[in-house]
Amino acid sequence: MEKHEKEKKKLGLSTKIFIALLTGAVCGVLIHYYMPEGYFRDTILINGILYVLGNGFIRLMQMLVVPLVFCSLVCGAMAIGDTKTLGTVGVKTILFYLCTTALAICVALGIASLINPGVGLNIALPEDATEVATTQVDFAETLLNIIPKNIFTSLSTGDMLPIIFFALFVGILLAAMGNRVSTVANFFSQFNDIMMEMTIAVMKAAPVGVFCLIAKTFAGIGFDAFVPMLKYMGSVILALAVQCFVVYQVMLFVFTRLNPFKFIKKFFPVMTFAFSTSTSNATIPLSIDTLYKKIGVSKQISSFTIPLGATINMDGTSIMQGVAVVFIAQAYGIPLTPAAIATVIATATIASIGTAGVPSVGLVTLSMVLTSVGLPTEGIALIMGIDRILDMLRTAVNITGDAVCTTIVAKQQGAFNENTFRADN
Template identity: 70%
Template sequence: MNNENREEKKEKKQVGLTTKILFGLLFGAITGFVLNYAVPDSYFKNTIVINGILQLIGQGFIRLMQMLVVPLVLCSLVCGSMAIGDTKKLGNVGAKALGFYICTTALAVTVALTTANVINPGIGLDMSKIHKSSTVATESATQSTNIVDTFLNIIPSNIFNSLSEGTMLQVILFALILGVILAKMGDRVETVKNFFSQFNDIMMEMTMIVMKVAPIGVFCLIAKTFSQLGIEAFQPLLKYMIAVLIALGIQCFIVYQALLKVFTGLNPLLFIKKFFPVMEFAFSTATSNATIPMSIDTLAKKMGVSKKISSFTIPLGATINMDGTSIMQGVAVVFAAQAFNIHLDLTDYLMVIGTATLASIGTAGIPSVGLVTLTMVFNTVNLPVEAIGLIMGIDRILDMTRTAVNITGDAVCTTIVAKQNDALDRDIFYQGEQKEAS
C-alpha cells in the first residue's frame, strides 16, 4: 500500500509538458538577459555559446518540426477529408455543417489578420539582424506573382515533387481529393484507408516524441534571441498575446453571436449564459473532445437542439472546426512578417486564409499539431520559421482560450443547422427566461 501511495504521489508531482515549455521560456529569457547585459563579449560567449550551442540545439529543434510537416499534414488531411466524405450519408445536415465550419474558419483568419495589422505585434522586434535566413525569405516573399499563377500553383503537376519540396498548398489539395475518393469508394479501398489512418497515428506519436524536447528547444531559441535583442523583445511578445486574445474575443462574442442572431433569431446573450458552463469546462481542460458529451447534453436540455443533429455536428466540429488555432496562425503570420521586416501583400494574405482554413480540417486534437501546421502556413508565404520558437511558450497559455472558442463555434453551428432543419425547440431555449428574451 505504501509503495502504491508513493507511486501515486510521484505521478501527481510530474510536471506537464506545458509547464516545462513555460519554464524553458522563462529560463531562456533570463539566460539571454544575463548573456546580453552581464557577460562581456568574447569568443566563448559569441561563438561557442550563442552561435554554437544555442544555435545548434535551437535550430535542430526547428528542423525536427519541419521534418514532421509534410507527412503529418498529408495523413491528417487524408483522414480528415475521409471523415468529411462520410457526411454525404447525412445529406443536407452534413453539407450545411461543413459549409458553416469552413466559412467561420475563413472569417476567423480574416479577423486575426485584421486585428494583428491594427495592433502590429511584431513592430519593434527586429529579428532580421540576427537571422540571415530572413534576407532570403524577404526576397522570396516580395516576388510578384499574378493571381492566375497563384491559383495555378495550387494544382500539383507532380505530387512527388510537391511532397519533396514541401509545396504545401499542392499537398493539401491532393490530400483532400484523395481523402474524399477513399471515403466514396468505401470498403473496396479499406487497406489504403487503414494505411493512412495508421500512418497518421504514427506521425502523431512522432510529434509527441519531438515535443518532449520542446522545452530545451524553446530555452535555446529564446536564450539566443534575448542574448542579442535584450529587453526590446518583451513588448512585441506581449502585443502578440493581446492580439490573439482580442481576435478570439471578436470571433466568439461578435462573429458567432451575429451569425446566431441572423440565422436563428435567438438571443445571443441568453445563448452565452446557457452555454457558459461548457466554455468554462473547455477552458479548464483545453481539449475539445472532452467537452463533446457536455456540449450535446447542454444543447439538448437548455437550447432545445435535437440530439439527432448535435450528435453528428458536435463531433464533426471537434474534428475539423479549429477557428481558435486558425486565429493564432493568422496573428503569428503578421507577427513574424513584421519581426523579420517582410512585406506581405493581398495575395499573400489570401493564401494564408486559404491555407489555414484547409489545414484546420486535418488538425488533430493535440496542442502541438497547431504549431506544426503553423510551420506549414509560414512556408506557404515564405516566412522564417524561427519566429515559432519565440511564440511557442506563450502560445501554450493561449491554448485554453482557443479551445473555449472552438467549442462555442461548434455549438452555434449546431443550433443554426437545427433551426434550418426544424429540430430546434424555441420554448426550451426561452424556458424561464421570457423577460430576459423580450
C-alpha cells in the same frame, strides 16, 4: 496513486513550457547585458548550444509537417465525404465551418494590422529566407501550382498547396468508394494516429526547445523583445474574444433569434473544460451532453456536427496563424502584399481542415501557412514559448464555434427544443 501522478504529468507540460519561457527570457537578458562578449558567449553559448538545441526542436516540428498535414487532411476529407449521406445537414455544417474560419482569419489579420505587434523587432532574415521573401510569384501561376505535376516532388520539397489538393482528392475518393478501399482508409487513419503520437512526443521536448529559442532571442536583442511579445499576445486574445463573443453570437442571433447571453451562460462550463485540457477531442462528449441537456439540441445532429467540427473547424487556431503571419512579417521587415494576404486566408482556411484537436498542433500547420507566403519558418521560435497559454484560449473558441454551428443547424432542421433552452437548468 499512479493515476494521480499521470494527471500531474499531463498538467506539467504547459507549466514547464511557461517556466522555460520565463527562465529563457531572464537568462537571455542576463547574457545580453551582463556576460562579456567573446568566443564563449557568442560562439559556444549563443550560436552553439542555444542555437543547436533550439533549432533542433524547430526541425523536429518541421519534420512532422508534411506527413501530419497529409494524413490529417485525408482523414478530414474522408469525414467530409461521409456527410453526403446526411444531405443538407452535412452541406450546411461544412459551409458554416469554412465561412467562420475565413471570417476568423480576416478578424485576426485586421486586428494584427491595427496593433502592429511585430513592428520594432527588426530581426535579420536567414540567408535562404531572404531569397524566398523577395521572390514575386505570379498569381495565375500560384493558382496552377495548386495542382501538382508530381505529388512525390511536392511531398519531398514540402510544397503545401499541392499536398493539400492531393490529400483532399484522396480523402473524398476514399469516402466515396467506401468498403472497397477500407484497407487504405484504415492505413491513413492509423498513420494519422501515429503522427498524433509523434507530435505529442515531440512536444515533450518543448520546454528545452523553448528555453533555448527564447534565451537566444533575448540574448541578441535584450528587453526590446518584451513589448512586441506582449502586443502579439494581446492581438491574439483580442481577436479570439471578437470571434467568440461577437462574430459567433451575432450569427447565432441572426439565424436562430436565440438569446446569445443565455447561450454563453449555459455553454460556459464546456468552454472552461476546453481551456483546461487544450484539446477539442477531449471536449466532444461534454459538448454533446451540454447541447442536449441545457440548450436543447437533438443528439442526432450534435453527434455528427461536433466530432466533425473537432476535425475541420479550428477558428481559434486560424486566428493564431493570422496574427502570427503579420507578427513574423513585421518582425523580419517583410511587407505583405494583398495577394499574400489572400493566400494566407485561403491556406489557413484549408489547413484548419487538417488541424487535429490535440494541444499545440496549430504550430505545426503554421509553418505551412508561413511557407505559402514566403515567410521564414524560423519566426515560429518567437511565439513558441507563449503559444501554450494561447492554445488553451484557442481551444475554448474552437469548441464554441462548433456548438454555435450545431445549434443553428439543429434549429433550422427542426431538431431543437426551445423549452430546454429557456429553462433555468
